[in-house]
Structures are given as C-alpha cells and as structure tokens.
Amino acid sequence: WLLSTVPSCMIFDDHDVIDDWNTSAAWQEEIRATPWWHERIVSGLMSYWVYQHLGNLSPAELAADPLYATVTASPDGTEALRRFAAETDADPARTRWSYQRIFGRVQLLMVDTRAARVLDEERRAMLDDDEARWLRERVLENTTAYD
Template sequence: MYAAVRESPVGTDALRAFAAGAEADATAVRWSYRRDFGRVRLLMVDSRAARVLEEGKRSMLDPSEAAWLREQALDGRGSYDHLLIGTSLPWLLPHLVHDVEAWSSVLCRGDKGPRWARLGERLRRGADLEHWAAFPESFDRLAELIAEVGTGPEAPATVCVLSGDVHHAYVAEPDWPGRAAPDARVVQLTCSPVHNSIPPSIRLGFRFGWSAAARGLGRVFARHGGLSRPAVGWRRTGGPWFGNQLMTLSAHGRSAVLRLEHARQEESGARLTTVTETRLSG
C-alpha cells in the first residue's frame, strides 16, 4: 500500500479501496508486523481484528495469524537476544479476572445450558471480557510457543509480552507447573501510559484481583465451569501502579533493564520521575 500511494500523484483511490477491503474482511489484511532492531526482535500481534468469534471455534488469532506468529518467533532463533511480543490485550491478568473471563467463555459456549449461556453473554459484553483469558485455548497455545522459543541453547535472554489496555501498570511472571521453566526469563509487562481516570473503588478492585483471597474466589468460578488449570501459573512481581506513566525497556547485548516512570506536576512543570528500575537479565 505504501508503494502504491507513492507511485500515485494522490493515492486516495488506492487507499480507499484498501480500507473498504479491510472493512469487508478484516482477515484479508495483516496488521501484525515484525521488526528486528539489532539482536532485539519485536513481533506486534493483531489481537483485535484477527479473532475468530464463532462459538466452538473461538480463538484470539485466526489460523493464518497464529501460524505467522509461530513462524516469526522461531525464524532464525539464536539470532536475537530478546523477543518482544506486543499484544494490546494482556496475556497474564489478575487471577480473579482471568478465571471469570475463562468461566464466561464456557457459559457462552452453552456447556451449562441456554440460561447460563445468556448470562455469560451479557457478562461478556457488559464487562468487556475480551482478553487472552476469554480464549483459553489461545492462552495455552501462546504459553506453549513462549516455552518452545525460550528453551534450549538458542533461547533468548528474555521473552517479554508487552501490553496495555487495563488503565494501570504491573509486571507478572509465569511458571510452568510440572515441567522445567524456559531458559529465557519470561515477563508480562503491562503499562497504559495515558489512562482513563480510575476511581478509588476500581483501584481497590485491581489490587484485590491479585490477592490470595481473589485467587481462591477465582477457583470457585473455574470449578463451576469445569475448567482445567491453564498451561501456566503466574505471580505479580511489580505493581500495580496507577497514574500517567511510561515503561522503558533498555536492552544491551543479553542484558535488559526495565524502568517505570510517573508523570508528576511540579512547580517547574510536569516531569517524569523514576518509580522503579529492575534488571531483567544480564
């Protein structure tokens, strides 16, 4: 499309035709892309338009998109030191939120009957239950891909899942129960830099979502839905942080440093101040 627009004196017709085609069939256009910055590989994944929403076949990524992600992650493995997977929707959520989203997906599928299915659909739409947790098989497939990429002598130093969407920031790290963890350090880095105003009640809700009590409550939903344990467990290792903020990931060789900064208003004007700095590898 870029080439077509450059070749035309105006390019409007080509751009309009492209937009119309994308609107008619979102899967006809790949919005995902790969960029290699030295020995850092960035895979930006379309976790919005590439979904399959037909009940019984629901998936965060359609087969073509999933195959593309796998191909790009495994291509030339050993030629990069850090793999960044960008998905606007977090992979690892507070445990209670994860279990409720997975439970809702079971209800909507009709496993508990039509009355529960109607309740599940109202809940899914009303509460925007649309993250990776709402697509349990996709959640597990991403976990398996990350484990495969991150294991062995050609494994990168880090695999970082980069997300926003949830109006606050946190760091979470997975583990693989019953099997050896990947050689790479795997982290979910979530930051919503410019966020909606969050009242104290919602902040308390986010904090509670990571608590042991919330995890226990989430298991109640999971048992009711007959859900098996997800492919990974995880724990929060940073946050939650609230406010306008930026996360910066700095890589040099096989070392990586994460910095979180908050925007603060001072007499001299607004400025960023460092809240935390953590070495992820090296």
C-alpha cells in the same frame, strides 16, 4: 510532538476504531447494522494505514507494497486507500498488520489482536490461523539469534 521525533513501533487496539472493536460475532452483527459503521471502520483503517502502519514498514517492505506505490504515484490516493480499507474490513485476513523488528539480538513482534480475530462462537480466538502461524514461525525461526 514527541512521537514525531522518536522512533516508535505501533499497533492498533480497539480504541483506534471504537471501544470493544471485534469482541464477538454478536457485537460485529449489531455494529454492522448501524448506518454509520461502514464509514467509521473504513475511515479508521485508512487513518491507521497512513499515520501508523506505514511507519511500521521497513524501506524494503514499503518498496514492495502495491498500495503504497499506488497512493504515492497518485495526486490523491484516497479512493485506492478507501477501496483497500473496505476490502480489508470485508476480509480481515487479507491484510497483515502484525510485524517484526530486529534490533541486533533483540526481536520485537507486534501482533494485531483485533482486526482478524476469529469471532465464530464455536472457536473464538484473538488470532486467526494464519496470524497464529505467522507468530509461531517468527518465534521459532532461528531461536539462537535472539537473547
């Protein structure tokens, strides 16, 4: 009840999908070999998009989101959402879950450190290059505007 009445900012973690989600390439290879994983990850991403991610978007971001337009224009947007989730799992860098909120002179950056991790054993990282660039730009853009 509380979260439905109080504004909040959310980002997912491994427990929204499965414990230790995307911890390594070996983990990913092992889990993708299971018969149930595809449905689990697609369902997890769909659920997150509906129940958490949409609440993180500003009205302008919602208006510009083609998936939101498709889902809200349809009597049942399940298939469009399922396709989006499957494509996002196949190419995690195609979707940015991180977001920025500005509250007066306070900037809040919520950073996804799970979905688009670099799992290559030679250069593992919690943020892929695009996500790191997005974060760096937000931190450095107009440093005098925030306390």
